[in-house]
Amino acid sequence: MPHDSLEPGITLQLPTYQDSVIVEFRLEGTINVIAAHPAKSSTVIDGSGFWSDSFGACYVKVEFRYTLGMSLPTPCKRIPLIDPHVDTILVHGQGTVRRYPKIATWSYECSYLTCYKYAGAQNYSITPLSATINTLTTGATVVGPKTILIPNKAIVFQASSLPLKIRGITVPVSPRSWKWVPAHGGQPQSTLSCSPAKIQCTATIYERGLMLLTAVVNGVEQVDTIKVVGSEVKIVPDQPQMKFWKRWIKVKTGEVMCNKPTSQRITVSVVGTDDQLLTNQVVTLSLAAQEGTAGHVHISGKPPGTLDATSVNTGNSGVAYTTYRAPKVSGPVTIKGITSSYVRGSVDIEIGVFNLEELKPGPNYELYGARAGEHVENHYMTADHKDQLVKFAAWFASWWRPARFNDTSLPRGGFYDIKLNWDQPHATHSEGIATDFGVKYAPGDSLYPSGVIRAAGLTWQAWFGNIGWEDKTAQPHLHLGPKNACQ
């Protein structure tokens, strides 16, 4: 803390703390108060300041002050000097360190001249003290350091710290988030009732995994984990991703136009805490499609596909198999398993095509057809189809006007159920290889001239594939399809 010889007062900024923090203030050094008049005496003072009997007040004292919390070395002009001054307090917000004021004197005291000059230096520091995040559990069976058994019931996790107190002050702990991460990596079966900022989290844990607590402990964001171990149903698909069942019929006749079912083997086992296979375990399997995924904003009744067997016995080998058959819509599906003793497990399988890209707005075309609450991501397609549309739009814009593209596919493909029924029509919009081309100047406007529509369709056919016509809709369009829509 610098000063000049006549003015010892100074104010400096301290680090700002958004969260409450226990800090140690430290002040070292003394100030020499030098008598500048024979009527006065020189002296040396510490951070607590200089006591003036004339005014009954303390001068040249040092004060640490925060929005919340302060430290003022005391008492004033103590003999012997206290150097260094050290204090531990809880602070929060913005802070300053201030030395003030210079010693007051009456004007006549020193013949109207200066009574005191000042020399010397004081150094200060502010240091947040160390504390470590610590998650406590209540109601769980602890089997090791930060490790508990699957409780299969509600237990309480509590955010805490090590140590709990520093020099008598309780360490501030502010949880930021509670997160349950199942060991199987899929959709959790466990349930949490945990607000991010709450110091406690009640959770019903049914599976192996990690409870992750992120909290600010004495001003520092830290992460702690509690590992949950125990017996588990293991459900392992041959592939984590698979294509949807591609099938559609001609509604008028019922004729099956395309039928490409997809399936894969599912391996089921039950393992103990030590990961050893448990034999002759009966596992009941169930399916749940995750709603609100893969571009389907509308929810309820999403088909999850089917399992050839919904109950399997792991037998003497400890392993059982069944077959999962994908639905016609995309999105993650969870396969759950549970034994008669409530050992559980689950796995997620992603249904869809995974090579689709979004067509972003461009100068030669307009995108439309997204419907809030139903499907809002309706222009996903393969890279090849994107190139086709861009080329087609560039031509059409130069020849007639900017193109208007309605639906292509959802982000992961699958049935694009415009009737919100998880079914036809629009079946050929399942793989990002077909797009509807609007043939109106604008919604509610008249159609393009027939020759223009025809030329547009024939140009698409010549370049890229197949053309269909749809006029039984408020948005008549050409269907710009591939040569083979049932690949």
Next chain:
Amino acid sequence: MPMKFLIPFFLLGVAPYALAQSPGQNISVALDVRSVSVRADTTAVAYVLTVLPGSQEALSRFSIDAPTGVLRIAPQNSLWVPLAEFQGRSVGHWITADSLPAGSVTPELTYEAIGLAGILTYWVGGVFPFPSVEDMDPVGSSDPMVSEMINGPTVGVEAWPANRTPDALLTRLRNLGQRTCTTPLMWITSSSLCSQLTAYVDEAESHRASGQLSAARTSLDAFITALSGSAPGTFAPGVNSSAYWLLRTNAQIIRDSL
């Protein structure tokens, strides 16, 4: 050649397709080769199509095989869309946004490609409603050029032969002449003219072999004259536009190389 002659001739050519029932194939046209012009190693061909009276469908598109690719193609305007491919196949392809019912005549449809005039396939498609989305063929098993268009032979641009010597080109000219004179083309209906044309080629070949290049050129001039009508822009009796432009252009190329 007067149109009066041309139309009956092409009626013969398209008669088999008049029976076709598939949408796009119920069309009858007369295809007239208006000109063939050669520039360096490229050849440009101009066509005019007349939709014949009685054609059930209006004209929607015309295509000509272009095995060496298309360098230029016209017209390109609000009524005509010219393309250089059809589903990966190199063709000159014209799509019209115009209404061209029976009795209508197209503007000149031209394209230019590397090569020289040869006998190639053309396709013509009539206007028909696109299938509804539900009725679309899901696997695209049919080729629209086969299922939605009719086709026939005409003059187009084919690749230069590997052997471009005058001898080889004369042999090629003789073969082309014979094909135009016989079925199924019958582009030249005068048998005496056919014999005469062969004789001119033989003469040119003989003269060239003996080093009499001037005499060979004279024979080819006679070949061209025999194809031509008495007035500029007309053809000899029994010669249609396809035969004239095919043989004339190839004879001229050989003459210029001698």
